Amino acid sequence: MIDQRAADTELVRRWLETNIGGTVTSIHRQPRWRPVWFADVTVDGEVHELVIRGDRTDMPLIFPLEHEMTLQSLLHERGIPTPAVRGWIDEPMAYVMDRVGGQQDFTGCTDDQRASAVDDYLQILARMHTLDVESFAAAGIMRAATPEQSASLGLARYEEVFRSTKNGPDPFMEFCLGWLRRNPPLSLGRESVIAWDSGQFHQADGRIVAVLDLEIGHIGDPMMDLAAWRMRDTIVGYGDFPTLYARYEELTGTSVDVDALMRHHFAFTLTNQLALGQAVRQPNADTDLMTNMQWCYETNLFATEALAEILDVELPTIEQPDANKGRASTPVEHMATVLRSLSVGDGAVDDEFLRYRLRALFREARHAARAIEVGESVSTDDLDDLEELLGHRPDNWFDGETDLERFVLADAATGAFDETLLILFHKRNLRAHQLLGPAGSAMATHLPIQTFR
Numbered sequence: 001m002i003d004q005r006a007a008d009t010e011l012v013r014r015w016l017e018t019n020i021g022g023t024v025t026s027i028h029r030q031p032r033w034r035p036v037w038f039a040d041v042t043v044d045g046e047v048h049e050l051v052i053r054g055d056r057t058d059m060p061l062i063f064p065l066e067h068e069m070t071l072q073s074l075l076h077e078r079g080i081p082t083p084a085v086r087g088w089i090d091e092p093m094a095y096v097m098d099r100v101g102g103q104q105d106f107t108g109c110t111d112d113q114r115a116s117a118v119d120d121y122l123q124i125l126a127r128m129h130t131l132d133v134e135s136f137a138a139a140g141i142m143r144a145a146t147p148e149q150s151a152s153l154g155l156a157r158y159e160e161v162f163r164s165t166k167n168g169p170d171p172f173m174e175f176c177l178g179w180l181r182r183n184p185p186l187s188l189g190r191e192s193v194i195a196w197d198s199g200q201f202h203q204a205d206g207r208i209v210a211v212l213d214l215e216i217g218h219i220g221d222p223m224m225d226l227a228a229w230r231m232r233d234t235i236v237g238y239g240d241f242p243t244l245y246a247r248y249e250e251l252t253g254t255s256v257d258v259d260a261l262m263r264h265h266f267a268f269t270l271t272n273q274l275a276l277g278q279a280v281r282q283p284n285a286d287t288d289l290m291t292n293m294q295w296c297y298e299t300n301l302f303a304t305e306a307l308a309e310i311l312d313v314e315l316p317t318i319e320q321p322d323a324n325k326g327r328a329s330t331p332v333e334h335m336a337t338v339l340r341s342l343s344v345g346d347g348a349v350d351d352e353f354l355r356y357r358l359r360a361l362f363r364e365a366r367h368a369a370r371a372i373e374v375g376e377s378v379s380t381d382d383l384d385d386l387e388e389l390l391g392h393r394p395d396n397w398f399d400g401e402t403d404l405e406r407f408v409l410a411d412a413a414t415g416a417f418d419e420t421l422l423i424l425f426h427k428r429n430l431r432a433h434q435l436l437g438p439a440g441s442a443m444a445t446h447l448p449i450q451t452f453r
Contacts, residue, residue, distance in 0.1 A: 005029055005353070008092045009037065012052050015089045016041050016096070020048060031356035033058065033288040035092060038099065049099035051083070054092055057286040058279040060165065062157045062216050063142060069095040071141055071217045075193070080128050081210050102202030102209035105236050109206075116206030118238050119247065121199075124208060126251040129192040129222040136193050136219060143191070143219035151187035151221040151260065154196055155180065155267050162274040168281045171405035172425050176270050176303060178412030185263035187221035194220045196268075199229030199238060216271075223257050227264035231302060234447040241450050262310050262452055269303040272296045290363035290436075294443055297433045301446055304426035309451055313419055315426045318381075320439055323373040332372060336365035366437045370444075378431040385424050 013024045022043030030036040035054030040047050055065050066088065073085040086096040106114045137143050144153040159177060162170075200213040226248060230241060238244065245256040272295040280296055283289045308315045339362035344354045379397040386400045387393040390407060394400035411417045437443035 008035065008054075011091055012037050012039070012089065012094065015087075016050070016052075019087055020050070020096075022048075028352075031353040033286060033291065035094065037094075050086065050096055051099045052089065052094045052096050054094040058284055058292075059275045060161050062154075062161060062275065063218060065093060065095065067140065067142065068215050068217070070139055071136070071193075072097070072214050074136055074139055074141070075128065075131075075211070075214070078131055080124060080131075081208055082214070083210050083212070100202050100210040100212075102204035104200070104202055104212075106203075113206040114237070115239060117201075117203040117208060118244065120203075120206070120208045121201060121211075122244060122247050123251060124211060125195075125198070125222075125225055126248060129194070129225070129252065131193050133191055133193060133219050141193070141217075141219055147189045147191040148187060150189075150191045150219065151185045151224070151264065154216060154218060154220055154224065155270075157216075158271055158274040162277070165278040167278045169401040169405040170273070170277055171401060171408045172300060172303075172428070173270065173273055173277065174405055174412065175408045175421050175425060176266075176307070178408065179307065179415060179418065180263070180267055181412070182415055183263065185221070185223070185260045185267065187223070187260070188257070190221050190223065190257075191219060192222040194218065194222055194225045196220060196224050196228055198225040199232040199236065221260065221264070223260045224264050224268070226256060227261045228268045230265055230449050231268060231299065234449055258452060262306070265449075265452075266303060266306040266310060269299045269306055272299045273303075288360050290360060290367060290443070293367070294436055297429065297436060298446060300429045301426075301433060302449055304422060304429055305448065307422055308426070309453065311419065311422065313422055316423055318427055318430045321374040321377040321381075321431075321434065324377075326372040329369065329372050332365055332369045336362055336369055339365055363437070363443060366441070366443070367435065370437055371435050374434060378435060381431060382428055385427060389420065389424060 009027060009029055013027055016024050016027075016039055020041045020043065022041050025040050025042050025047070027037055027039040030038065034056050037052040037054075039050045039052060041050060042048075053065075053068075055061060061068075069085055069088065072082045076082045076084055083097040083100050086098065088095050106117070109117075133143065142153065142157075144150045162173065162177075195211065195214055195217045197213060197216050201211050202209040226245060229238065232238075233241070245261075249256055272292075276292045276296055279287050280289065280292050283292070304315065307313075339358055342358055344351045344358065382397060383393055383400055386404060390403055392403075394403050407417075408421065411421070433446055434444060
């Protein structure tokens with residue numbers, strides 16, 4: 001793997017020197033699940049700071065990488081602050097853009113600086129939502145067949161990836177997709193250029209430096225942008241959403257459709273599991289398994305909470321299971337201790353990658369230790385719930401997944417068991433979340449989203 005990383009980095013270096021010119025004085029790949037390089041290129045004494053953004057390695061992109069590049073470039077040309085695009089690399093597949101300053105969150109900022117930056121972002125969204133969609137569509141940016149269908153294209157793309165990569169039963173996603181087929185968000189003909197995975201930017205001194213990560217941007221319902229960033233709010237903190245929505249109405253002169261927002265929010269909570277559920281079940285060597293698991297398990301809880309708010313259902317709580325030692329507890333806990341204690345190198349790029357991998361493996365070991373402690377109890381509770389629902393007890397937890405998916409699919413057309421299944425899945429999601437790490441750890445801590453009511 002390290003050899004391939006080095007080979008890809010060399011290919012990127014050659015492309016930069018051939019196409020940007022000058023000399024690459026610094027280049028390194030970010031140690032993470034997606035290939036991203038940071039490079040400095042000196043041309044005639046001027047340093048060009050660049051980012052090279054590659055394709056994902058453990059899931060198909062929802063929209064092609066070139067689609068993302070085109071959208072970013074078109075927005076930049078129209079005065080929306082996105083990094084300027086410098087070019088396309090065929091091998092390894094990636095595109096090159098200017099590197100921007102600022103920071104991605106509000107650490108160290110005053111309340112006034114945060115409020116100012118968020119208001120600046122709202123003004124950018126308002127401008128973006130008034131851009132002529134026809135010119136974007138003519139350049140290949142995807143849109144639904146009609147404006148009335150603009151609310152459904154994005155989720156349909158996710159479902160295509162889900163269906164094409166599905167490698168095991170996923171009864172929860174089948175339940176959620178079935179509900180949305182019967183109760184879709186309606187755009188009422190609204191159609192705008194959207195980021196969708198909104199709330200991603202670099203800011204400095206109360207202003208937005210650049211809007212970033214347009215990976216799933218397309219032509220859709222502008223309410224999708226207002227809904228999606230609620231999820232990221234749990235770790236960034238943008239402010240009170242009713243206040244932000246009122247400001248958007250002031251800027252645009254249009255009303256915020258709360259019913260559509262609630263359904264778009266629910267739909268967006270599914271996106272991690274739809275895309276990454278297959279990589280959690282069968283990870284490859286590049287997969288950051290615990291990051292994917294934490295994203296999926298946390299957003300699955302967001303999903304049951306979102307649907308419960310739509311349906312006005314009171315969700316249950318569960319008890320923390322008793323921890324029991326297993327025969328493998330000692331070596332697995334020791335593995336976690338050793339992985340946490342290891343230090344690597346003096347800051348070289350390869351050392352940075354190894355530190356990232358060691359951290360990921362430490363988190364996997366802690367998850368394994370937790371599964372030994374409470375996994376049997378959690379599985380027993382899941383099977384108890386299934387026995388009550390199905391009228392029979394599956395032989396094991398994996399058979400239970402298959403039996404539950406069969407039940408969900410049989411009910412998908414009518415939704416007769418919607419409330420029963422919602423409550424059951426919420427308890428299952430809570431239990432799955434308990435397996436991420438020790439009780440009280442950051443991995444196993446759930447951060448609820450601001451509610452609509």
